[in-house]
Amino acid sequence: MGSIFRFEHKACGFEYKHFDGAGFMSMELEGATLEKIKKGEMGEDWKKALDDNPKAEVAVHNALCYCEKCKKYHSLPQIKLNLLEEKDGEEGYKALKKETLYCPECKEEVVDMDNVFSVPCPVCGEKIKGKFAGLWD
Numbered sequence: 001m002g003s004i005f006r007f008e009h010k011a012c013g014f015e016y017k018h019f020d021g022a023g024f025m026s027m028e029l030e031g032a033t034l035e036k037i038k039k040g041e042m043g044e045d046w047k048k049a050l051d052d053n054p055k056a057e058v059a060v061h062n063a064l065c066y067c068e069k070c071k072k073y074h075s076l077p078q079i080k081l082n083l084l085e086e087k088d089g090e091e092g093y094k095a096l097k098k099e100t101l102y103c104p105e106c107k108e109e110v111v112d113m114d115n116v117f118s119v120p121c122p123v124c125g126e127k128i129k130g131k132f133a134g135l136w137d
Contacts, residue, residue, distance in 0.1 A: 002062065002137070005116050005130035007073070012123035016073045018064045018116065018130065024137050029060040033079055042079075049081055049097045056083045056096055064119070064130075065110035067103035071122040074110065076101045 002021020008014065022029055033042075037058065040047045050056055063078040078101055082093040101110050113119045116130035 002135065004133040004136055005064070006133040007119065007128055007130050009121040009123065009126065009128045011126070012121055014121050014123045014128075017133065018062070018073070018075050019136055020062055020064065020075075020116070021136070022060050022062065022077070026060055030058045033060055034058045037081070046081065046097060053081075053083050053096055056081050057093075058082075059093075063101065064113040064116055065101050065103075066113055066119065066122070067106065067108060067110045069106050069108045070103055072103075072105070073113075073119075073122065074104060076104070076110070078112070 002019055005018045005020060007016045007018065034050075036042050037046045037050050059080045059082050061078060061080070062075040065074045065076050066072075067074065079099040080095050081097040083096050084091060085094050098112070101112065102108065103110050118127050118129060120126070121128045
C-alpha cells in the first residue's frame with residue numbers, strides 16, 4: 001500500500017502527483033532485496049551495514065525526487081536500510097543506507113525530498129506543501 005500526495009502551486013500552475021510506497025509488492029520486493037544484500041549482490045557496503053546492524057529492516061518505496069538540472073519531480077523506486085530506534089520515548093526509523101537515485105531524463109543525481117510537506121516549486125522556487133490525496137495499491 002502507498003500514499004498519494006498532490007503538489008499544486010496555483011500561482012505558477014505547477015501540479016504533480018506522487019505515489020509513495022510500493023503497493024502490494026512491497027513485502028516481496030523487500031524480502032528479495034534483503035537476500036541480495038546478505039549475498040553481497042548490492043555491494044560490500046550494503047552487506048557490512050546489515051552485518052553491523054542485524055535488526056535493520058529493508059524498505060522499498062517510491063521516493064519523491066527532484067532533479068535540479070531538469071527542474072522536475074520524479075517518483076522513483078528506492079531501497080533503504082532502516083533501523084528502528086527509540087528517542088525521547090518515541091520510536092522512529094533511522095536510515096542507515098539508501099540507494100542513490102538518478103534522473104531518468106538527464107541521468108544527473110537527484111535530491112531525495114524526505115519531507116513531502118515542504119518542497120520547492122520547480123517553476124518559481126517557493127515552498128509548497130504536499131497534500132494527502134488518498135491511498136493506492
